[in-house]
Amino acid sequence: MIDPIRAFLNSRHRDRWASGLPIAGAIVAGADKDPAAKTTLLLFDDAGAPAAVAKVARRPAGERALRSEAGILSDLWAQGTPIVHRSVPRLIAIERIAGRLVLCTSMVGGSPMTHHYYRPGHVSSPGLVRRDFDLAGGWLDAFHGQTRRAAVFDQEMSAALVGGVLARYVAKFGQTTGEQALFADILRGAEDLVGMELPAVGVHGDYAIGNILVDRDRVSGVVDWEFGSVGGAPFRDLYKFPTSYGFYLDRAAPGRRIVPGHPGREAMRTRWSRFGDWPNLIGFAYTFFGRGWFPDLVREYVLAGLDELRIPHAANAVFFPVFLAEQALALEDPEFQSGYRSVLAGFGQERKSSWLWRSEVPV
Numbered sequence: 001m002i003d004p005i006r007a008f009l010n011s012r013h014r015d016r017w018a019s020g021l022p023i024a025g026a027i028v029a030g031a032d033k034d035p036a037a038k039t040t041l042l043l044f045d046d047a048g049a050p051a052a053v054a055k056v057a058r059r060p061a062g063e064r065a066l067r068s069e070a071g072i073l074s075d076l077w078a079q080g081t082p083i084v085h086r087s088v089p090r091l092i093a094i095e096r097i098a099g100r101l102v103l104c105t106s107m108v109g110g111s112p113m114t115h116h117y118y119r120p121g122h123v124s125s126p127g128l129v130r131r132d133f134d135l136a137g138g139w140l141d142a143f144h145g146q147t148r149r150a151a152v153f154d155q156e157m158s159a160a161l162v163g164g165v166l167a168r169y170v171a172k173f174g175q176t177t178g179e180q181a182l183f184a185d186i187l188r189g190a191e192d193l194v195g196m197e198l199p200a201v202g203v204h205g206d207y208a209i210g211n212i213l214v215d216r217d218r219v220s221g222v223v224d225w226e227f228g229s230v231g232g233a234p235f236r237d238l239y240k241f242p243t244s245y246g247f248y249l250d251r252a253a254p255g256r257r258i259v260p261g262h263p264g265r266e267a268m269r270t271r272w273s274r275f276g277d278w279p280n281l282i283g284f285a286y287t288f289f290g291r292g293w294f295p296d297l298v299r300e301y302v303l304a305g306l307d308e309l310r311i312p313h314a315a316n317a318v319f320f321p322v323f324l325a326e327q328a329l330a331l332e333d334p335e336f337q338s339g340y341r342s343v344l345a346g347f348g349q350e351r352k353s354s355w356l357w358r359s360e361v362p363v
Contacts, residue, residue, distance in 0.1 A: 001039075001041075001056055001097070001098060001100060001102075002025065002026045002041065004097050004098040005023075005026070005041065005043070005054050005056075005097055005102055005104070006022075006023045006024070006025070006026070006043070008093075008095065008097050008102075009023050009043070009052065009054075009092070009093075009104060010022045010023055012093070013092050013093055013104070016052070016090075016092045016106065017045070017051040017052050017092075017106060017107070018051070018107075019045050019047060019049055019051060021045035021046040021047055021049075021051070022045065022046050023043050023044070023045055023051055023052065024044055024045060024046045024048075025043075025044050026041040026042060026043045026044065026054070027041070027042050027044075028040070028041060028042075029041060029042040029053075032062070037057065037058040037059035037061060037062040038055050038056060038057055038058065038062040038065065038066065039055070039056045039058060040053065040054070040055050040056075041053070041054040041055075041056065050107050051107065052092060052104055052105065052106060052107060053089065053104070053105050053106075053107060054102055054103065054104045055069075055102065055103040055105075056100050056101075056102050057100060057101040057102070058100070061332065062101075063101045065226040066094060066101055066102075066103040066226070067094065067101075068226045068227075068228075069103060069224070069225045069226040069228075070091055070094040070103055072225045072226075072228040072229060072230065073088065073089060073090065073091040073105065073225055074091050075230045076088055076147075076202060076225075076228075076230060077090055077091065079147065079202075079230065081146040081147060081202075082146065083139070083142050083143050083146050084143075084146075084147075084202075087108060087139070087213075087219060087220060087221050087222055088108070088221070088222060088225070089105035089106050089107070089108055089221070089223060089225075090105060090106040091103075091104075091105055092104040092105055092106060108213060108220060108221025108222075108223065109213065109215055109220045109221060110213030110214050110215035110219075110220035110221050111213060111214060111215070112209070112210050112211075112212065112213055112214075113132060113135075113136070113209040113210070113212045113213070113214050114209050114210045116128070116132070116214065117132070117209055117245075117248070117252055118251075118252050121260070122252065123249050123252045123253070123259070123261070123262075124253070124259070124260040124261030124262070125261065126261070126293050126294075126297075129245075129294065129297065130297060132209075132245070133241075133242075133245075133297055133301050135212075135214060135217075135218065135219050136207070136209075136212055136219065136241045137241075137301055137304065137305060138219070139212070139219035139222065140207065140237055140238070140241070140305065141305070141308050143201070143202055143204075143222075144199070144201040144202070144234055144308070144309060145308075146202075147201050147202030147230070147231075148199040148200065148201045148309075149199065149200050149201075149231065150197070150199060151197070151198055151199055151200045152195065152196070152197060152198065153193055153194060153195065153196045153197070153198040154194060154195075155194060157198065158190045158191070158193075158194060161233055161319075161322070162186060162187065162190040162318060162319075162322055163187065163190070165322050165325050165326055165329070166183050166186065166187070166322070166325060168329055169325040169328065169329060170183075172329060173328070173337075173341065176345070178345060178348045178349060179344065179345070179348060181348070182321060182344075182347075182348035182351070185317075186317075186318050186321055186322065189314070189317050189318040190318050192314075193312075193314065193315060193318060196311070196312060196315070197310060197311070198233060198311060198315075199234070199309055200231040200232065200233070201231070201232065201233075201234045201309075202228070202229070202230055202231070202232075203227075203228050203229045203230075203231075203232040203233070203234070203236060203237055204222060204225060204227070204228050204237050205225070205226070205227025205228045205229070205236060205237070206224060206226075206227045206240060206330075207222070207236075207237040207240045207241050208240055208241065208243075208244035209241070209244050209245055210244070211223050211224045212241075227330065233319070234305070234309055234311075235315070235319040235320070235322070235323055236323055236326065238302060238305045238306070239302070239319075239320060239323045240323075241301075242287060242288075242298040242301055242302065243284065243287065245287070245298075246283045246284060246286060246287030246288075246294070246298065247280040247283045247284065247287075248280070248283065249262060249265060249283055249286075249294075250265075250279075250282075250283065262286065262292060262294055263292065264286060264290045264291045264292035264294075264295065265282065265283070265286040265290060265292075265294075267290065267291075268282050268285040268286045268289065268290050269282050271285070271350075272285040272289075272346055272350075275342045275343075275345050275346040275349075276338070276339070276342030276345075276346075278335075278338065278339035278342050278343070280339055280343075281339065281342055281343060281346065284343050284346070285346060285350075288347075288354060288356060289350055289353060289354055299355055302316070302356075316355075316356040316357070317351075317356060317357045320347075320356045321344065321347055321348070321351075324340055324343055324344045324347060325340075325344060327340045327343075328340035328341050328344065
């Protein structure tokens with residue numbers, strides 16, 4: 001596929017990357033698991049400099065993802081906001097090449113935050129971890145600020161953002177007795193929130209550590225926009241970053257029974273292992289229910305994000321479990337579906353002990 005893609009770009013789109021030099025070659029930068037089924041190529045020009053990115057679909061689900069990403073990138077760039085032009089890839093083309101659908105975008109600089117995350121000792125340092133949260137939160141605040149428009153959470157929005165998600169979840173998975181009780185509480189909470197200001201903002205949809213690129217002291221790029229939208233609710237991005245950060249702390253310290261710097265994480269094992277054996281489950285429990293500097297930082301991050309948007313903290317009790325249900329629905333991957341269902345079960349049973357649930361709903 002490299003030669004047909006190179007020939008296509010050189011013949012039709014030489015003006016769309018900085019150097020204007022011909023594409024000379026490529027390396028495979030990543031490959032998704034089925035059913036997403038995409039291969040990502042990093043394309044280099046004649047001088048050996050990175051010039052563009054190409055994603056090649058290998059399955060129909062991958063084609064849908066590429067078309068979705070092309071649409072959101074085009075729509076975001078049409079808005080003309082500085083943060084998008086500075087840190088979001090620009091659509092070059094989406095074209096069927098040699099029988100495969102290919103999405104070509106511009107390069108954005110930097111290294112994935114995961115490169116720092118997995119360096120020995122990084123996640124054990126409160127200062128380094130806070131820096132990651134400050135960078136991610138700063139970019140998200142700016143993105144929300146530059147793409148927001150005023151809106152009010154009304155009955156129609158409640159039906160779409162809350163009732164609709166829960167209905168899709170039940171249609172796909174059914175519901176346990178515990179989920180039924182949790183969902184009833186969520187729907188009652190949503191009714192109490194009707195009338196609050198809820199700005200519509202640009203949404204990435206998967207604002208996780210692997211999709212955030214960092215260059216020294218700034219977020220230089222955010223990639224993989226297939227779940228995005230130009231005007232949605234801000235909660236998914238707000239919750240996804242700390243969730244993804246907390247999931248893999250043990251894998252950033254391989255071979256350790258207790259993750260250095262996080263003694264409170266191990267304390268959650270007995271309490272939460274009854275909900276399942278998904279490797280990410282204990283990390284989730286520590287992140288949102290644990291004690292220590294890291295859970296405190298997560299709480300500070302989430303509440304500060306709500307404050308920036310002038311959304312009441314009580315919205316967490318509705319939109320955080322809805323976020324978990326959305327994550328279970330996001331990928332056709334049985335491991336992640338089952339894993340997020342176990343997370344949702346744990347949240348449902350333990351919710352009254354969490355700061356996410358205890359905020360008072362405004363009258």
